[in-house]
Structure formats: C-alpha cells, structure tokens
Amino acid sequence: MKVFKFGGASVKDAEGIKNVAVVLETQGFDGCLVVVSAMGKTTNALEKVVETYFEKQDFQIKLEEIKQHHLNIAKELFTPDHSVFKRISDFFEEANSFLQRNKSPHYNFVYDQVVSSGEMVSSIILSNYLQEIGFNNSWCDAREYLKTDTNYREANINWEETEKRISSLNPNQCYVTQGFIGSDENSFTVTLGREGSDYSAAIFAYCLNAEAMTIWKDVPGVMTGDPRKFQNVSLLENISYEEAIEMAYYGASVIHPKTLQPLKQKNIPFFVKSFLEPTKKGTKVGSNLEKNHQESFILKENQHLLRIATRDFSFIAEEHLSLIFSLLAKHKIKISLMQNSAISLDLCVEDMYGLIDHLLTDLTTGFKTELIRNVSLYTIRNAKLEESTKFYQNKNVLLEQVSQKIIQVVIN
Known part of the structure; x- marks a missing residue:
C-alpha cells in the first residue's frame, strides 16, 4: 500500500480538489491511503473561533462563515441534492453544539474538539468527489485508528493500540482519512501539533508497512532553501533520513520533525513532490544515500x-x-x-x-x-x-x- 498526504494548500478550493484527482491518476489509485489536511487557512480560522469563544464573544458568526465557505466549495463539485452538503453542515453543527454545552475551562481540550472540524470536512469533500469521478474509496475517521494520550494539542501516540487498529485496514482497498487528529482513551478528539498531518501519514505508513509515502507540496521537493524566502535555491533530489531529520530539527518547514522517525525505522522510502507538477521526480529521502554537501x-x-x-x-x-x-x-x-x-x-x-x-x-x-x-x-x-x-x-x-x-x- 502507498500513503499519500495532501496539505491545506493542495485542497484550498474546488480546483485544488480536482487537481488531487489528477495527481492520483498519475500515481495509480490502487491500494493507497490518502491523508488530507484542512482546506487552505481553515485551521487558522477555527483557531479564531476558539479564541472568540474564550473571550465570551459571538463565536457562531465566525463558525458560520467557515461552514458557508466549505459549502460554496462543495457547490462547485457536486449537484445540489448530494448528501455531502448535509455531512458538511453536520460537522460544523457538532462543533457549535460542543461549544454551547461545554463546561471545560481547559483551552487545549476545547481547541482540539473544535479545530479538528477542518480535517473532517476536507476529507469528506475529497472522498465524495473521488467517488463521484470513479475513484472508489472508503472514508475513514482517523480518530478510530490513531489512539493517543490526553496531551491535548500535541498528543503522544499509543503505538501498540494504534498499530493494532491500523493493521486491520485492507491493503487492497483505497481510503481517504484525516491528518493531524486522533483520539484519547475516552474517545475525545486530540491533535498532534501544528503541521501534524505529515506525522499522521508517517504513522499510517509505519503501521501499514507501506511501500512508500509521498507528501505533496506546492514546491518541487526539498530545496536548499524556501524559494519564497531565499534566492538561487535548488532541488535536493536525494537525501538521507539522517540529513532530513537534521534539516527538520533546524526548522525546514517542508518536513515535519516527527515524520521521519517511523519511516526510518521500517526503511520506508519517502518522497516530497509538487502537486503542481506531479510527474516530476521531486526529492527522495531514504537510507544509504550519499550525503549532500550543498549549502x-x-x-x-x-x-x-x-x-x-x-x-x-x-x-x-x-x-x-x-x-x-x-x-x-x-x-x-x-x-x-x-x-x-x-x-x-x-x-x-x-x-x-x-x-x-x-x-x-x-x-x-x-x-x-x-x-x-x-x-x-x-x-x-x-x-x-x-x-x-x-x-x-x-x-x-x-x-x-x-x-x-x-x-x-x-x-x-
């Protein structure tokens, strides 16, 4: 099985959702698990909802704006009678209902219950769109598979329970699920830290003994510098796990720091590619690769x-x-x-x-x-x-x- 992860930039609008299908067509959709982030800047917008809630202001206005934004994206992808519209509304109503009845004063706990809505909705939209165009897949709730402790906003994985649950997935089927989220032993939602979707994908890859994992970005791969911040940067076509871990440690935003350890343990090849140019080589991260000496x-x-x-x-x-x-x-x-x-x-x-x-x-x-x-x-x-x-x-x-x-x- 192959694991593909698509970040928020790749699914920020209807055209992005359609492009994910194009990317999957170039890669082959047989036996894969797709991990998707919240759309665009949804996580930031949901964080504002939580802040507004704790400031005892009207959070419902902001939440309604986010819901309408997702419904508008769905209108570009589905017929008006499609069941996906109710699913989208239900997820945001669930967040609203939680905030209405919540008694917990703990910011991090409340944050995780609300902000996770972004991944739930984006994955529902993507799964349904792929189904519509003939890519058969099963939508699965990552909270049923990634089990954690109660360290809200940066939860630690219960590897034994998580591996047992993920290994029950059929390697011959295709799945669409969420990054960034899991659940604790009481089934409350937890998040794995900002940019944790890459880590989610690595957890699934590890537990599935995946043949490869690919993260799809808006850059050609791992570069010698962020092209938005530095001039005259170039692509690193091959780097070792150790070098990638070091780059992540120093803050290279293209790779989440926790992502690499589970992949390295099972020697799972890891690729960083561009969803804008999916047929290009990108960067391969793996074992026994010659150390890069580029500045x-x-x-x-x-x-x-x-x-x-x-x-x-x-x-x-x-x-x-x-x-x-x-x-x-x-x-x-x-x-x-x-x-x-x-x-x-x-x-x-x-x-x-x-x-x-x-x-x-x-x-x-x-x-x-x-x-x-x-x-x-x-x-x-x-x-x-x-x-x-x-x-x-x-x-x-x-x-x-x-x-x-x-x-x-x-x-x-």
Whole structure:
C-alpha cells in the first residue's frame, strides 16, 4: 500500500480538489491511503473561533462563515441534492453544539474538539468527489485508528493500540482519512501539533508497512532553501533520513520533525513532490544515500530571544539549568538555539501556546531576564565559512553560533 498526504494548500478550493484527482491518476489509485489536511487557512480560522469563544464573544458568526465557505466549495463539485452538503453542515453543527454545552475551562481540550472540524470536512469533500469521478474509496475517521494520550494539542501516540487498529485496514482497498487528529482513551478528539498531518501519514505508513509515502507540496521537493524566502535555491533530489531529520530539527518547514522517525525505522522510502507538477521526480529521502554537501538555508520566524542571568553573578550551574529546563517544559516552550556563558544563558525559543509571559513570571523569582520578542533564526548548513558573513552583513545580529559548517544567527 502507498500513503499519500495532501496539505491545506493542495485542497484550498474546488480546483485544488480536482487537481488531487489528477495527481492520483498519475500515481495509480490502487491500494493507497490518502491523508488530507484542512482546506487552505481553515485551521487558522477555527483557531479564531476558539479564541472568540474564550473571550465570551459571538463565536457562531465566525463558525458560520467557515461552514458557508466549505459549502460554496462543495457547490462547485457536486449537484445540489448530494448528501455531502448535509455531512458538511453536520460537522460544523457538532462543533457549535460542543461549544454551547461545554463546561471545560481547559483551552487545549476545547481547541482540539473544535479545530479538528477542518480535517473532517476536507476529507469528506475529497472522498465524495473521488467517488463521484470513479475513484472508489472508503472514508475513514482517523480518530478510530490513531489512539493517543490526553496531551491535548500535541498528543503522544499509543503505538501498540494504534498499530493494532491500523493493521486491520485492507491493503487492497483505497481510503481517504484525516491528518493531524486522533483520539484519547475516552474517545475525545486530540491533535498532534501544528503541521501534524505529515506525522499522521508517517504513522499510517509505519503501521501499514507501506511501500512508500509521498507528501505533496506546492514546491518541487526539498530545496536548499524556501524559494519564497531565499534566492538561487535548488532541488535536493536525494537525501538521507539522517540529513532530513537534521534539516527538520533546524526548522525546514517542508518536513515535519516527527515524520521521519517511523519511516526510518521500517526503511520506508519517502518522497516530497509538487502537486503542481506531479510527474516530476521531486526529492527522495531514504537510507544509504550519499550525503549532500550543498549549502542550504533555513529560516524560523516568530521566535523569541530570552536572556537569563543569575541575580548574584554566580555561575550558571547544573542546578540552575535543571530549574530553567523544567520551567521550559512546564510551559511547553521549545528551544531552537542555546548559548551560555559563565553567568548567563541565551535561548532562542518558540512559544507555540502563548505561555512565554508565564515562564518569565516563574523565572524572575530566581533570575534576571530579558526578552526580545519576534526575532528570526537563520541557519546555514554546509556553510562556506569564508563567505558566510555576506549572508547577514547588513542585519542586526543578536546572537551568532558557528560549529562544524553550521552557522546560526538570531536576527531582529
């Protein structure tokens, strides 16, 4: 069985849905599982619904706008009497009903129950459209297959139960399912973290012993830099799992960091291709591939630079580091880069859940802190060290780190 994953950009409108069918026709639709994300910017729009709900404002207006947007897309694909329209309305009514009766004050729990609607609706539309044009498939609810803990918004997979459930799928059939979502032991919906649809596809591929997995993007494959951010970038046709994991670690947005481990464990070939040019080669990620030595550029935006120092000018010692890291874990703040001196620690961090101010409150009891918000982290891999300064010559560099042909700079 082959696993294909289509992101939000590939299914953002009716033409995108039609193009997915074209892509599948070029690849062969026999024995495949299609994992699909929410349409376009739907996840962002549903996040606004949750924010509005917690602000005790009228969330129903925003939810109705999202529903109508999906119904309008469906009107371009189906006859007016098609059952898909009721299915779309039912999913959004379910989200509305949940918010009306909800008693939980926990933001992350509520978030997962509502935001998951995007994947449910996009997969229903795609599955029904494929059925209409002759691609027989079964729609399946990923929440019945991906079982997790209760770490809402970034759940951890229960691999034993998940593998047992996914292995029950028929490898000779075709399926359409959702990325990004699963369910806990009480069948409440959970999400796997932003951009978690790639990870979902890798989980399905691992449990199905897939012959290959392909992620369809709006770029030709894995590039030496995001073409929207950097000039003169080129395609990396073959890279090893190890190199891809390293690129994901440094923030290459084309690959979700968690995606690669399950694929590597079973040596499942992994391809990144363009849904705009599906017959082109793209990038292959696999084992025993020659290491790439091309210079590549990675940009992580929406970062914060946190400077921590002891109040009494004592050294930053093990007990200080232990406390700092425990507080970072408590507030789910991820480190992108760190650098320490005798009496201070500089951290470039990512605040996915908006908890950085809570962290600062906890830290100020024992440390002096300084926070510079909204900085960018640039990473140059396989850097040509003698030419590297040209890259950030006229930029305000707040932090620089150079090691083994890897240059990282934090820029304001």
